[in-house]
Amino acid sequence: MSVIANTLSTRTSLAILTMPDPEQGFRGNRANFIDLIQTGKKLGAFVYVLTTDDLRAGDKRVYGYVYNVENGIWTRQLLPMPHVIYNRLPTRTDEQLPEVQNVIKDCLKKKNVRLFNPYFFNKWALFEWLNSDKETQRFIPATRRLSSPQELASFMQSHPMVYLKPIRGKAGKGIMRLETNTPGRKYWCKLIIQNHKKSIVTNHLNFAKLWTRIKQEITDEDYIIQQGILLAESEGRPFDLRVLVQKSGTGKWFITGIGARVAGVKSITTHVPRGGHIDNPHNALISSFGETRTPIILRKVNNAALTIARRIEKASGYKLGEMSLDLGVDRNGRIWFFEANSRPMKFDEPDIRETSLARIIEYTQFLSRPRPARTGKKSG
Ligand SMILES: Nc1ncnc2c1ncn2[C@@H]1O[C@H](COP(=O)(O)OP(=O)(O)O)[C@@H](O)[C@H]1O
Ligand SMILES: [Mg+2]
Numbered sequence: 001m002s003v004i005a006n007t008l009s010t011r012t013s014l015a016i017l018t019m020p021d022p023e024q025g026f027r028g029n030r031a032n033f034i035d036l037i038q039t040g041k042k043l044g045a046f047v048y049v050l051t052t053d054d055l056r057a058g059d060k061r062v063y064g065y066v067y068n069v070e071n072g073i074w075t076r077q078l079l080p081m082p083h084v085i086y087n088r089l090p091t092r093t094d095e096q097l098p099e100v101q102n103v104i105k106d107c108l109k110k111k112n113v114r115l116f117n118p119y120f121f122n123k124w125a126l127f128e129w130l131n132s133d134k135e136t137q138r139f140i141p142a143t144r145r146l147s148s149p150q151e152l153a154s155f156m157q158s159h160p161m162v163y164l165k166p167i168r169g170k171a172g173k174g175i176m177r178l179e180t181n182t183p184g185r186k187y188w189c190k191l192i193i194q195n196h197k198k199s200i201v202t203n204h205l206n207f208a209k210l211w212t213r214i215k216q217e218i219t220d221e222d223y224i225i226q227q228g229i230l231l232a233e234s235e236g237r238p239f240d241l242r243v244l245v246q247k248s249g250t251g252k253w254f255i256t257g258i259g260a261r262v263a264g265v266k267s268i269t270t271h272v273p274r275g276g277h278i279d280n281p282h283n284a285l286i287s288s289f290g291e292t293r294t295p296i297i298l299r300k301v302n303n304a305a306l307t308i309a310r311r312i313e314k315a316s317g318y319k320l321g322e323m324s325l326d327l328g329v330d331r332n333g334r335i336w337f338f339e340a341n342s343r344p345m346k347f348d349e350p351d352i353r354e355t356s357l358a359r360i361i362e363y364t365q366f367l368s369r370p371r372p373a374r375t376g377k378k379s380g
Contacts, residue, residue, distance in 0.1 A: 014040060014364045015050035015064060015082035017115075019094050025065055025076065026051045028088055032346055036086075037067050039357040045364055048079060052089070052099065057106040057113060083368035085115040086321075086360060088343065092120050092168055108318070114367045116321035117342045121312070122167045123224050126340055129315035136311045139304055139327075139337040146223040149211045156180060156189075156207075161228030163268075164214070166221045170341075172269040176217060177228060178210070193217060197275040198266045229336045231263075232288040232329045238263045239284045240270050241301060241329065244344055244352060245309040246322040249362035253309050255302050256322075256359055257352030260284035278348060289333060297333050304335045312340055321363045322356075 016036065018028040026049050033049055040047035049065040056062070064079045085107060089095050095104075107115040127143045130136040144155055146164065156162055160181045166174040175194040182190065187203035189210050204210035231238035239262040246256045262284065264275020272278065281301075285294040305325050313320040324344035328336040347353050 012045040012084075012365050012368045013080065013082040014045055014047045014084050014086055014361070015055075015062075016047065017050050017052065017055065017085050017087050017089060019090060019100075020051035020053040025074065028090055029346075033088075034067060034069075035353075036357055036360060038069060040361050041069060043358065043361045043365075045361050047361075048082070049074075050082065050085070052094075052103045055085075055103050055107070057103070057110040081113055083114065084364040085113055086364070087115060087117045095120055114319070116319045116363075116367070117323075118318050119316075119342065120168070121316075121323075121340055121342050123165060123169065123339055124167045124222070125316075126312065127224065129312055130308065130337060133311050133315075135307050136337075139308065139335055141227040141229055141336055141338075143224055143226045146218075146225050149207070152211070152214075152225055153207050155225050159227045161230070163226045163228050164218075164223050165226060166218075166223055168222070172267075172271040172274050174217065174221065174223075175269055176214065177268045179228075192268050194268050194274065197264060197273075199268055229328050229330050232285070232331050232333070234260070234262055234279060234284040234287045237265070238270070239279065240338065241281055241284075241327045242347070243301065243305040243325045243327055244322070244347055244356055245305050245325060246356060246359040247320075247363045247366070248359055249366050251363070251366045253306055253313075254359070255305055256355050257347060257349060258298070258301065258305075259347055259349055259352065272348075280349075285329065288329075288331070293333060297329060297335075300335055301327060301329070304337075308337060308340070322360070 016033055018026050021027045037047040050062060054063045060081055061078050062081055063076055065074050066077050067074050094100055104118050107113055108118060124145060127140060131140050144151055146152060162178040164176040172194050177192045179190045180188060187205055189204045191202050191204060191210060191213060193200040202213055231240060239260050242259045242261055244256040245253055248254050258281045260279040260281045261270035261276050262279050263270045267274045267276060270276045282294060285297055289297055308325060309323055322344060324341045326338040328338055330336060347356060
């Protein structure tokens with residue numbers, strides 16, 4: 001066994017799980033992996049990268065990629081099985097591969113290693129989980145599966161603004177917005193399709209014409225239709241909030257940080273790659289709600305996010321360690337849930353970024369600590 005491996009067995013170890021790559025060894029964002037490796041080093045945990053090809057959950061040892069902070073070199077080494085696995089499989093397509101499915105299932109069964117956030121979420125499951133609980137129901141816009149054009153036509157009768165979103169969507173891809181009943185407009189319905197930074201706008205005289213255009217966009221993907229929320233604005237632009245919720249060293253959920261994402265001028269979403277920009281949530285809220293209401297709304301956002309995170313974890317049936325939530329605040333100050341991501345993207349706010357890395361290490365330390373036998377509960 002190497003020197004590293006020997007010192008390891010006593011120290012908490014965390015493996016970042018990703019896909020193998022024939023040339024690079026492994027895929028994923030190396031700069032982000034290095035940030036976590038360095039945070040681990042500071043906080044006393046050994047962090048390395050592990051691919052789905054190398055992981056066999058029952059084994060005592062695995063091949064992993066170790067990063068040397070001093071010389072910036074990655075080496076492949078035989079290492080002890082990690083205590084905890086942090087799932088950073090890059091895409092849903094990767095996750096769907098049968099061999100990857102098997103690796104995840106095996107990890108969930110085995111007791112020697114703890115994997116959290118095993119799967120991506122999908123928007124329909126999230127809706128069902130949150131809508132079936134009294135405490136979280138009130139945050140959910142009316143939502144249906146787009147099962148037929150009739151479903152959409154009837155939904156549009158009760159909602160003047162409707163969002164269409166792919167169930168497995170991400171980063172605004174495939175999102176559309178419908179607007180009807182706008183006074184003074186010649187056409188019956190305006191359709192806005194999110195497209196890179198700009199949007200494509202078309203007007204339609206009737207449902208049949210609208211549906212023909214929508215069908216060109218959705219091809220064979222599964223979609224949801226959702227009541228559109230009139231978002232509060234900051235300097236004339238709608239914004240929403242991205243909340244990072246993580247477990248900490250006590251194994252409990254905490255709000256790591258909240259960022260505001262302000263929509264680009266020509267965008268129906270708030271994603272930064274689509275022309276949106278970052279703001280501090282306090283700044284964003286204050287222009288709509290003023291000094292007195294803003295802290296109250298922020299407190300409500302915190303509470304809503306914690307309630308939602310707990311419900312999602314419970315309903316998913318899996319151990320989760322983090323998630324990001326996209327929440328909207330409407331013009332009356334009411335809070336709405338748009339979606340949750342089980343592989344949160346990096347937050348660019350430096351303080352949120354730093355805390356988020358530390359929380360992953362602290363949660364890892366929590367998971368790998370020997371637990372005293374629980375009393376009052378059956379074991380198993
Ligand atoms: N029902 C809605 N009403 C108003 N805005 C919405 C609605 N759904 C989504 N949006 C806007 O679009 C963005 C992207 O939607 P989201 O469900 O998060 O999809 P994605 O997975 O593509 O990020 C949200 O952050 C929000 O700004
Ligand atoms: Mg989103």
